[in-house]
Amino acid sequence: xxxxxxxxxxxxxxxxxxxxxxxxxxxxxxxxxxxxxxxxxxxxxxxxxxxxxxxxxxxxxxxxxxxxxxxxxxxxxxxxxxxxxxxxxxxxxxxxxxxxxxxxxxxxx
Amino acid sequence: xxxxxxxxxxxxxxxxxxxxxxxxxxxxxxxxxxxxxxxxxxxxxxxxxxxxxxxxxxxxxxxxxxxxxxxxxxxxxxxxxxxxxxxxxxxxxxxxxxxxxxxxxxxxxxxxxxxxx
Numbered sequence: 415x416x417x418x419x420x421x422x423x424x425x426x427x428x429x430x431x432x433x434x435x436x437x438x439x440x441x442x443x444x445x446x447x448x449x450x451x452x453x454x455x456x457x458x459x460x461x462x463x464x465x466x467x468x469x470x471x472x473x474x475x476x477x478x479x480x481x482x483x484x485x486x487x488x489x490x491x492x493x494x495x496x497x498x499x500x501x502x503x504x505x506x507x508x509x510x511x512x513x514x515x516x517x518x519x520x521x522x523x
Numbered sequence: 524x525x526x527x528x529x530x531x532x533x534x535x536x537x538x539x540x541x542x543x544x545x546x547x548x549x550x551x552x553x554x555x556x557x558x559x560x561x562x563x564x565x566x567x568x569x570x571x572x573x574x575x576x577x578x579x580x581x582x583x584x585x586x587x588x589x590x591x592x593x594x595x596x597x598x599x600x601x602x603x604x605x606x607x608x609x610x611x612x613x614x615x616x617x618x619x620x621x622x623x624x625x626x627x628x629x630x631x632x633x634x635x636x637x638x639x640x
Binding site for chain 2: 447454455456457458459499501503509510511513514515516
């Protein structure tokens, strides 16, 4: 079956760095997405990785290793507004998105 | 960038009535749109894939007669919750994907919060 695993909840301190991991097993692979979702709002796009390596975009970076079925989202210089759920999603061979359950990130002052 | 607009954002209705939610892709043509449902503190649950000009593909456990999906044009898909009941109260989100030849990025509507009294 298809499966996306990510931690349920993480806590970090304002100004620090946090890494959210995502492992996947899917039928084919056409890219991995990270989305941010604040409570009561729709998800917003953060990153898309289809090749191995690190993609950096401001304070957020996303890494992919296709051979390991592994990705992480790295958030630097954490701000209180970064408190949200972070969703990992993989596009399979049929271009269907398989969603992880999301990681709730709690930022403390 | 590409934008997906969803309407209405909030809707409250009486039990037994039907509610229609619209999802529009504003600056690109979306042959495929997706409808999700999200309960509090849970992840997105794909309900159905809406295909322009053909019948929607429903996920297992989703009643197609209760959640009617129409994708009449390349920029509009509608979800109608028929004979709504309090257990249908949820956050409904649509999304559309740019053509695969582009980034294939998925864009979400703002979501529609349905409360059935």
